[in-house]
Amino acid sequence: MKQILRMIAGLLIGVVIGLVGAAVIVVLFMDVSLEEYLQKLSSIAWGEMMLAMLVGVIGFLVATFLHIIIHEGGHLVCGLLTGYRFVSFRVFNWTFIRESGKLRIKHFSVAGTGGQCLMAPPNKPLDEIPVTWYNLGGVLANLVCVGVAFLFLQLTDNPFVEIFLFIFIIFGVFLILMNGIPMTIGGVSNDANNVILLRKDKESKRALMIQLEGNALAQQGVRPCDMPSEWFLIGDAYADYKNPLLVNIRLMAASRLLDEEKWEEAYVALTEIYEHKADIMGLYVKEVACELLFSAMVTGRTEQASSLYADNELKNYIQQFKGVMSSKQRILCAVALYLENDSAKAQSICETLQQQQHHYLMQGEVKSDLSIMNAILNAPSA
Numbered sequence: 247m248k249q250i251l252r253m254i255a256g257l258l259i260g261v262v263i264g265l266v267g268a269a270v271i272v273v274l275f276m277d278v279s280l281e282e283y284l285q286k287l288s289s290i291a292w293g294e295m296m297l298a299m300l301v302g303v304i305g306f307l308v309a310t311f312l313h314i315i316i317h318e319g320g321h322l323v324c325g326l327l328t329g330y331r332f333v334s335f336r337v338f339n340w341t342f343i344r345e346s347g348k349l350r351i352k353h354f355s356v357a358g359t360g361g362q363c364l365m366a367p368p369n370k371p372l373d374e375i376p377v378t379w380y381n382l383g384g385v386l387a388n389l390v391c392v393g394v395a396f397l398f399l400q401l402t403d404n405p406f407v408e409i410f411l412f413i414f415i416i417f418g419v420f421l422i423l424m425n426g427i428p429m430t431i432g433g434v435s436n437d438a439n440n441v442i443l444l445r446k447d448k449e450s451k452r453a454l455m456i457q458l459e460g461n462a463l464a465q466q467g468v469r470p471c472d473m474p475s476e477w478f479l480i481g482d483a484y485a486d487y488k489n490p491l492l493v494n495i496r497l498m499a500a501s502r503l504l505d506e507e508k509w510e511e512a513y514v515a516l517t518e519i520y521e522h523k524a525d526i527m528g529l530y531v532k533e534v535a536c537e538l539l540f541s542a543m544v545t546g547r548t549e550q551a552s553s554l555y556a557d558n559e560l561k562n563y564i565q566q567f568k569g570v571m572s573s574k575q576r577i578l579c580a581v582a583l584y585l586e587n588d589s590a591k592a593q594s595i596c597e598t599l600q601q602q603q604h605h606y607l608m609q610g611e612v613k614s615d616l617s618i619m620n621a622i623l624n625a626p627s628a
Contacts, residue, residue, distance in 0.1 A: 305410040309417045314361040320387025321363040324379040329368030333462045336362045354570045354607040366462040367455045377444040381437045385426040392418035433527025449483040453491040464610035471505040487525040505614045513541035532563050543584040575599045576615040
């Protein structure tokens with residue numbers, strides 16, 4: 247139902263933008279007053295009105311898709327120019343990766359994001375790794391394309407092209423402002439704010455580089471337990487739970503403990519993070535809750551696990567991402583085993599993941615999750 251409501255809202259936004267865009271173009275470029283435009287609009291036949299709405303909707307959808315590609319492409323180009331290495335390029339849930347020397351498409355998504363360009367940092371000392379161009383590349387790409395679209399707007403006299411270009415420009419300006427003015431949105435630092443944070447805070451920069459390198463290794467099939475142990479040394483600076491870069495290292499450290507089957511240590515680490523959920527951005531809160539649910543189950547804290555799993559929002563989150571994140575299949579396997587007492591169902595989930603493992607993006611996580619699932623399925627108590 248929520249997806250349907252979002253689709254309807256998107257269509258309505260497209261219609262409104264299309265009509266407003268047409269009004270602005272007519273008033274600015276066709277020597278027609280707003281009052282005259284509204285009078286003409288009221289006299290338009292329903293067929294023509296529906297066509298105008300359709301153009302607005304299509305223009306909005308196409309402009310959104312193009313600007314996401316342009317934005318992430320800007321990160322890619324500027325990253326390559328400053329020594330970063332290509333890892334993956336995602337638009338919505340289509341992710342392009344280089345695997346065995348070939349470009350492949352896999353499905354992956356992150357809540358609240360339309361696209362993402364992941365790159366591995368240059369092999370340089372931390373102080374020498376550049377951060378400005380890579381982070382601001384998306385904004386610069388959107389800015390250039392908005393400028394080109396504005397030039398074309400002056401040259402065309404096709405009303406439908408004018409409407410599309412106006413929508414493209416408006417959406418581009420929106421992205422430029424949202425990413426180019428330093429701010430945090432939903433606890434997530436935008437591109438411009440990242441530049442400021444990374445330039446002044448060495449621990450945040452270190453955390454981001456570890457995250458980028460860790461993502462690259464995970465896509466190549468490296469498990470958390472096989473990543474460098476020094477990455478997960480957490481100092482006093484990591485007590486800042488409002489900094490998502492630092493919190494992510496804590497999450498990576500907890501994942502490593504789970505991969506090493508150090509269940510109790512993982513439970514303690516995740517509990518500590520979860521106690522600060524008021525300071526953590528929403529996406530990380532859900533991820534911590536998922537892993538706390540799992541660690542509670544495997545350490546025999548069934549009552550706490552049942553309480554966590556009673557949250558319908560968490561259940562929906564697990565179901566929503568089970569097709570792109572193998573960790574959600576691991577959690578469902580544990581739920582079947584520990585909460586539902588259905589070992590056959592748990593075994594079936596594990597076997598299904600085994601069969602479909604190559605469909606997932608993070609191959610290192612898949613290997614880890616399969617190993618953990620086999621461990622709990624073969625444990626004496628199971």
